[in-house]
Amino acid sequence: MPMDTARSRTLAYRFVLRGVAWTVGVFGLLRLNGVETHVVLPLTGMQARLAAGLFGMPALPVQTSSACSGADALALCVGAILAYPVRWKTRLSGAAGGAALILGLNTLRIGTLGWAVASPAWFDALHIYIWPAALTLAIAGYVFGWMRLADRRRAPARGTVAVDPCPGRTLQPTRRFVLLTVIFLIVFTAASPLYLESAGVLALAAFIARTAAAILGGVGVDAHAAANVLWVPRGGFLVTQECISTPLVPVYLAAVIAYSISYRPLILGVLAALPLFTALGIARLLVVALPGAVETSPLFLVHAFYQLLLGVVVVFVAALWRHGRGAALRHAIYGVVAGVLFIGLVGPFYTHVIASLTGSLLDDPQGAIAFLPAFQVGLYLALWIAAFIAVGWRRFLAGFAALELTQVAGLAVLHAINTHAGLTANVRDVRGWAVAGPLLIVALMASRVPARH
Numbered sequence: 001m002p003m004d005t006a007r008s009r010t011l012a013y014r015f016v017l018r019g020v021a022w023t024v025g026v027f028g029l030l031r032l033n034g035v036e037t038h039v040v041l042p043l044t045g046m047q048a049r050l051a052a053g054l055f056g057m058p059a060l061p062v063q064t065s066s067a068c069s070g071a072d073a074l075a076l077c078v079g080a081i082l083a084y085p086v087r088w089k090t091r092l093s094g095a096a097g098g099a100a101l102i103l104g105l106n107t108l109r110i111g112t113l114g115w116a117v118a119s120p121a122w123f124d125a126l127h128i129y130i131w132p133a134a135l136t137l138a139i140a141g142y143v144f145g146w147m148r149l150a151d152r153r154r155a156p157a158r159g160t161v162a163v164d165p166c167p168g169r170t171l172q173p174t175r176r177f178v179l180l181t182v183i184f185l186i187v188f189t190a191a192s193p194l195y196l197e198s199a200g201v202l203a204l205a206a207f208i209a210r211t212a213a214a215i216l217g218g219v220g221v222d223a224h225a226a227a228n229v230l231w232v233p234r235g236g237f238l239v240t241q242e243c244i245s246t247p248l249v250p251v252y253l254a255a256v257i258a259y260s261i262s263y264r265p266l267i268l269g270v271l272a273a274l275p276l277f278t279a280l281g282i283a284r285l286l287v288v289a290l291p292g293a294v295e296t297s298p299l300f301l302v303h304a305f306y307q308l309l310l311g312v313v314v315v316f317v318a319a320l321w322r323h324g325r326g327a328a329l330r331h332a333i334y335g336v337v338a339g340v341l342f343i344g345l346v347g348p349f350y351t352h353v354i355a356s357l358t359g360s361l362l363d364d365p366q367g368a369i370a371f372l373p374a375f376q377v378g379l380y381l382a383l384w385i386a387a388f389i390a391v392g393w394r395r396f397l398a399g400f401a402a403l404e405l406t407q408v409a410g411l412a413v414l415h416a417i418n419t420h421a422g423l424t425a426n427v428r429d430v431r432g433w434a435v436a437g438p439l440l441i442v443a444l445m446a447s448r449v450p451a452r453h
Contacts, residue, residue, distance in 0.1 A: 015083055019182055023079030030071040040071055047103065051111030070106035070135070074099060076190055077139045080183055086150045094146045101142055105135060132194045136187055143183060177258035184250030196241045202228060205239040208278060212285035230285055237285065244281045246306045247432055249273065280309070303366040307375070307431045312336055314439060315382045322387035335386030339378035347374030354404075358411040368430040369414070373407050380438035388442060399445035406437055 030040055077098040082091050109131045116122040195201050206228040213230055216223035223232045230237045256269035284305040301308075315335045320328040354373040380403055384396055410433065418424055 015085060015179060015182070018083035019080050022082045023075050023186065026078050027072065027075035030075060047107040048110055051107050051114060054111050056115070070102050072190065073135050073139055074102050076186055077102060077143060080143050080186070081146060084147060084150065090150050090153065094150065097146070098142055101138065105138055132191060136191050140183065140187055147179070177254055180254035180258055181251055184254045185247060188247060188250040195245050198241060201241040201245065204278065205241060205244055208244060208281040208285065209239045212282050215282070215286060239285070242428070244277065246277065247428065248306055248310060249277060303368070304371065307434055310435050311375070311379045311382070314379070314435065315386045318383050318387035331386045335382035338385050339382030342381055343374045343378040347378065350374055350377060354407055354411065357408050358415055366427050368427045368434070369411070372430060372434045375434050376403060376407065376438045379435065380442060383438065383442045391445065395445045399441045403438055403441050
């Protein structure tokens with residue numbers, strides 16, 4: 001692999017890890033008692049006074065606490081900027097600009113909320129829907145714009161010629177995709193209160209339930225929908241906002257933006273997101289029509305639908321990257337079949353071994369934790385066979401050992417947190433770890449394998 005290619009991939013991995021570390025670090029710093037008391041709260045009070053000067057005193061008393069400070073948004077913005085691989089002078093100036101933008105917008109937010117407090121409908125609309133969306137878009141737009149400006153400043157000077165170390169292949173879209181995916185996933189997680197409490201998303205869930213019932217009825221299955229509940233002979237299946245708010249949405253949008261070569265496919269790709277994921281939500285519910293001889297627990301497949309789908313997509317993309325269009329499908333099928341066979345035949349025994357090493361596996365309503373050990377190894381095996389078998393068995397075994405260590409350590413941590421603090425992991429986070437863990441380990445173990453030219 002050319003050195004520049006390996007260096008670009010290493011930078012992308014480092015940016016992901018640094019972005020998470022910086023965001024968590026800044027967020028934790030702002031939540032320290034001393035910092036919150038002597039910095040965050042006085043700054044929030046200053047914003048409230050400035051907002052009152054701009055919009056006037058609110059008709060009813062409005063309490064401004066640390067939750068109104070914009071600290072969470074500040075941590076996301078500053079964390080992404082400080083992690084970006086440019087000069088520290090550029091990073092600090094970008095972080096300062098982002099902080100000024102967030103503080104200014106948050107001042108306007110406090111002022112408009114005070115102005116609308118006399119009208120509960122307007123207050124709720126601004127507080128729950130409009131301002132969270134506006135802050136999210138503003139942060140994303142600023143961070144993307146700053147990154148583009150920072151890249152231009154470090155581009156080769158005019159008159160010099162940049163040499164492509166790998167003719168016929170462009171590295172920038174892949175790097176852009178990684179960066180956009182990380183940022184979009186962070187924004188997606190931060191904005192979860194916005195869509196998990198949205199009446200519009202709940203209405204879409206009801207539409208998905210009704211459509212699935214109509215399709216099942218058309219093929220002879222006794223099914224009907226009441227509000228957002230799909231009823232079949234096996235029981236009722238509740239479709240909530242969380243069911244259709246899959247992390248695949250930000251990954252899809254990142255791919256559309258990164259790989260669109262003009263505005264037309266970009267616009268079409270973004271507009272296709274809603275019908276595409278609506279169709280996937282309907283297809284996800286159709287597994288309830290599987291006969292009991294095929295699947296005795298259709299609810300498991302409904303819950304794990306997006307995790308399984310993402311695993312298949314990841315395997316196919318890896319095969320496409322390594323072998324090209326002509327042979328990608330064949331290698332992807334080999335990998336998926338191997339992964340499925342492992343999960344079905346060896347998975348229960350392997351899960352028992354991991355459970356014995358960690359004490360026990362936590363019980364969650366969807367079975368995501370119990371499914372994680374076997375699924376991760378199945379996905380790891382599928383990726384290796386589909387794209388990286390040429391790397392050799394030594395690296396394969398090293399990666400497998402690393403994956404097993406992360407499973408034991410991660411599940412032990414979850415068990416300790418549950419035992420001592422009574423906290424359980426979010427199912428969505430567990431499913432994200434299920435895919436991201438083996439994918440990152442395979443990428444690190446096979447970092448010197450070139451793609452097909």
